[in-house]
Amino acid sequence: MRLTDRQKLILTLVIHEHIQTAQPVGSNTLVLKYNLAMSSATVRNEMSVLTEVNLLRQPHTSAGRVPTEEGYRFFVGNLIQKSTLPTTTRRTITHQFYQSRQDVEQWLRLAVSVLASQAQAASLVTAPHAEKAIFKHLELVATRGRQVLMVLVLMDGDIRQQFITLAEAISQERLSEIAGRISTLCIRCDSADIARLRSQFDALGQDIIDILLAEMALTEEAATGEIYLDGMTNVLSEPEFAESDEARQALYILQERSLLENLIASTMTNTDVGGIQVLIGGEGTWEELRQCSVILARYGDPESLTGSIGVLGPIRMPYDRAISTVQFVANVLSDLVSEMLAV
């Protein structure tokens, strides 16, 4: 779509103004508020053009203009000026992350809370997750009788714990010995490798390996790691969700884990780490998100460990700020992941 500079300016201003006021924007308002060096009639003519090419829309004949979804998309794709968060903000955030560097769970909680408060929207962060589960360490703890606690540590930092019941009671020494052997032999192995090693163990060891493999398979099935959410009440305060039903649908997607995983999976398939996806108004696919926009990014190490982060807000979202926040947090998380992998 070819637009003159003036048309681009007006589109930008309409979007900017509408994001602030949530109201249709009139030609007069625009001229006065932004001291434009042209008359309202000129603005009206340009608006007419923009309406014809479906970037703007009139709620009714004699109202101001409102950006269409296509308008927002054009804006995000062509006009948005990459803003960056203020240095002080960035420093504060980085500092917070630095303080909680030992604990992955804390990063993620912090990330999701920073996103929510900076973008004033609902936010989500998925724990970093490897496509292939790689064994790192196994621990068996005798509980009582035949009940044993199995703790499985994977290379991506994921820890799976499970109670298992063995055929007979086994002493802690024996359990530790087996766990030690499995840990030493299988380190850095994937499921297939471990299956091949299975025959080297005695009956008990093979039983345990079977459970272990089942658990690893389960981890691999999960499309994403654990999902952290925050800021959902931010969305509720937006005026377009006063008729609460729309908001409910949007929040429902966030709550319903399977839907959310779908959304992330289908949006992120072709997204590189560092790349950003902006989903405006559900893009025809996500009925529940018709009133919402979602900004998603991938973080981590593309070779091994990746996760997704994003924010969800009304279509009328401050895209520049939201995008730069998402980008910034994604970068911070990527750094933390590679630091974790490298040390």
Place this chain on the structure above:
Amino acid sequence: MRLTDRQKLILTLVIHEHIQTAQPVGSNTLVLKYNLAMSSATVRNEMSVLTEVNLLRQPHTSAGRVPTEEGYRFFVGNLIQKSTLPTTTRRTITHQFYQSRQDVEQWLRLAVSVLASQAQAASLVTAPHAEKAIFKHLELVATRGRQVLMVLVLMDGDIRQQFITLAEAISQERLSEIAGRISTLCIRCDSADIARLRSQFDALGQDIIDILLAEMALTEEAATGEIYLDGMTNVLSEPEFAESDEARQALYILQERSLLENLIASTMTNTDVGGIQVLIGGEGTWEELRQCSVILARYGDPESLTGSIGVLGPIRMPYDRAISTVQFVANVLSDLVSEMLAV
């Protein structure tokens, strides 16, 4: 407060009807809908009395009656008939829990989802949590260089993981040996015991014990275990929350972990396992919950491991069903906890 049987009946019916319709209830409606053997005038007189003692309220002079908070409290305290969930429902739920018995996290997810769907409200479940952290097992996994993953298993099933950086690189064998010694010596010890044992270890062991103690202290500080939430969108669909701001405040309490912990802590202090607390309209203390009611119960083994569960909905909540659901789920969880402790 002394009421005649007829007054109790009418109060009950008004509450019942109002819960269904969310509208003020008129004398005529009541007589017709419930085939009362009296005239609407009689009902009106009784309603007048109930209004005088502040159990009912008129939104405006010529409207029907609405229960006051006090009315609901009287109802819950004196009139409610303990209903139980249908046997088939109970069986289905029990069966689901039975299937996920190995995995504590799965119980809790299931519990919170059952509560939400059965009570059609927002629901919460906290992980079982011991007042005193008791050591069970320690594991140290060499990562790379001086970076070590510490996995700490406590008796209540809580697992804490953390990356720690040692003064120098240590081999996995050495780490396993130390972890093994600490595990053997400290099993079933609390922080004080472990602090006493500290001198029996070499410098490295003491360093690790210090970190371990810090971690245990952290666990003890936390008033509750992890909190699981579900069904928040259920609350949004209630008509009294159409003016979305009220709903926002209520959901905010659920989202804001510290507030929620406060709420649980202050409500649960005097509640035994098996007991149920019903908080109607914030009870003057919780400003954000003025439009809501919360039903909370404690589950687990009072001697060692307890957690809280509850539902949050509009004041106009189907108390009988909600209470029996909470009670039932609390019982199921208590059974699972004692099974876990006993096996």
Place this chain on the structure above:
DNA sequence: TTTTAGCACTCTCCCTATGAGAGTGCTAAA
């Protein structure tokens, strides 16, 4: 003494009408 029929009265809710205000599109002049 208690219950009930009858009735006037009150208040909300919904519908309609009306006018102000904001904003548009078009035309003709600059």
Place this chain on the structure above:
DNA sequence: TTTAGCACTCTCATAGGGAGAGTGCTAAAA
């Protein structure tokens, strides 16, 4: 190509006027 001027359109806020639901009171009935 831009702009001033103007008629026109549509929303929104406000007010008025039933209809309907429900009450409280009074007096009669049980």
